[in-house]
Amino acid sequence: MAHTTYAPPAAADIAKAQNADPNLRLLLAQRRFYSRAKRWAGVRGIGTGIIAVAAPLLAAFVASAAVPAATTAAIWYVLSRVLFRHLERRDATRGASVQEQFDTAIFGMPPIAVREPRVLPEDVTRIVGTRRRPAYAVERLRNWYPIQEGVPGRIAIAIAQRANVSYTRRLLERHATLWLWVLVGWSLVAVIISLLARFSLATFLLAVAIPVLPPLVDAWDEYVSVRAASREREALANEIHDAIAADAAAPIPPEHLVAWQSQLFALRRDAPLVPDWLYGLLRRGNEAEMSEAAETIGRTAQQEEGNQ
Numbered sequence: 001m002a003h004t005t006y007a008p009p010a011a012a013d014i015a016k017a018q019n020a021d022p023n024l025r026l027l028l029a030q031r032r033f034y035s036r037a038k039r040w041a042g043v044r045g046i047g048t049g050i051i052a053v054a055a056p057l058l059a060a061f062v063a064s065a066a067v068p069a070a071t072t073a074a075i076w077y078v079l080s081r082v083l084f085r086h087l088e089r090r091d092a093t094r095g096a097s098v099q100e101q102f103d104t105a106i107f108g109m110p111p112i113a114v115r116e117p118r119v120l121p122e123d124v125t126r127i128v129g130t131r132r133r134p135a136y137a138v139e140r141l142r143n144w145y146p147i148q149e150g151v152p153g154r155i156a157i158a159i160a161q162r163a164n165v166s167y168t169r170r171l172l173e174r175h176a177t178l179w180l181w182v183l184v185g186w187s188l189v190a191v192i193i194s195l196l197a198r199f200s201l202a203t204f205l206l207a208v209a210i211p212v213l214p215p216l217v218d219a220w221d222e223y224v225s226v227r228a229a230s231r232e233r234e235a236l237a238n239e240i241h242d243a244i245a246a247d248a249a250a251p252i253p254p255e256h257l258v259a260w261q262s263q264l265f266a267l268r269r270d271a272p273l274v275p276d277w278l279y280g281l282l283r284r285g286n287e288a289e290m291s292e293a294a295e296t297i298g299r300t301a302q303q304e305e306g307n308q
Contacts, residue, residue: 006254009108011156015147017106021133026102027141028132029124030095034273036127037091041273044080044088048215051076052183056190059207060197070206077214088273094119096268100261102144107157109258140283146291148298154252155244155301161260162240162297163290168271169233170286175274176219176226183219187212222272229271236263244301 009017017023055069098119103109128135136142145160190208199207240260243252 006110006258007108008153008157008254008257010153011147011149011151013108014106014145014153014156014160015143015149017108018102018144018147019142023102023105024136024141025124025128025132026098026105027144028135028139029119029128030098030102031139031141032127033091033095033098033119035276037088037095038273038276040084040088040091042275044084045215047076048080048218052186052190052211052215055207055211056193059199059203060193063203066203066206070210073211073214092273093269094123096265098124099268100265103261103264106145107160107257107261109261146294148294148301151298151301152247152251154254154257155247155298157257158240158244158247158252158260159294159297159301161257161264162237162244163294164264165233165237165240165267166293167286167290168267169230169237170289171274171279171282172226172271173230174282175278176223176272178278180219180223183216187216226272229267232263233267236260236267241297244297247301 051069051073055066055073058065058069101119146163147156148159149156151159190212194204194208243256
């Protein structure tokens with residue numbers, strides 16, 4: 001197997017590699033693919049949200065609007081699931097693939113760690129464009145991982161992998177919780193509107209249940225999947241943390257780094273998307289927490305290494 005000969009590069013080399021132009025291009029492409037995927041998710045969410053909000057209000061004033069509202073909601077729900085969700089996951093998978101290429105490039109990992117579908121250089125060039133260098137600063141892509149240069153390369157990689165897992169876990173949990181509460185709250189409001197407007201059972205089903213229940217079910221499904229993914233991320237973060245803590249006595253085998261990288265790719269590929277506005281709102285605080293945790297773990301690892 002190719003990964004048995006894998007030798008992690010020095011931490012200083014990883015820190016330098018992540019700011020090299022070819023690798024920054026990959027990061028920028030990753031951001032662009034994810035942003036495009038999030039636009040498709042936004043189309044799904046905005047369309048469904050408008051229908052879910054408008055249908056009960058419209059039916060409260062125009063009773064005959066219940067049937068067209070229900071029909072529109074059903075058509076949009078099918079279109080959202082069949083077309084827009086497919087486009088969203090397609091671009092999200094491409095984003096995860098480019099992120100994997102970036103990771104394996106700076107970590108010096110063998111090709112076995114790179115997952116399909118592999119995004120070709122032409123695809124990267126097409127989505128990045130020619131004016132990429134200013135975007136590096138705008139997107140804050142330099143020093144993507146909190147690399148501790150004073151530790152062995154294997155520990156620097158493990159810290160970076162753990163940081164990525166922990167960062168994403170908190171972001172996903174906040175996103176899923178936010179939208180679940182928003183949709184539960186609106187569902188209650190829609191029921192109250194139907195009671196005040198004295199909807200008949202048929203009108204309630206057409207103007208409230210059909211437009212509101214599908215996004216509510218979607219939100220619940222996403223919440224459950226995020227909670228499951230969060231537990232997987234937490235378990236992976238704890239596993240990596242324990243391996244770092246025990247590294248002084250039992251150095252982390254290179255194949256463990258490759259295995260963790262494989263798990264990271266699967267988690268990224270299948271994770272629900274967080275809107276850019278929420279990502280931007282939480283980014284500074286999350287990155288500060290991630291960097292502080294990485295620095296603490298790295299400092300502890302250095303002390304343990306020195307005590308041996």
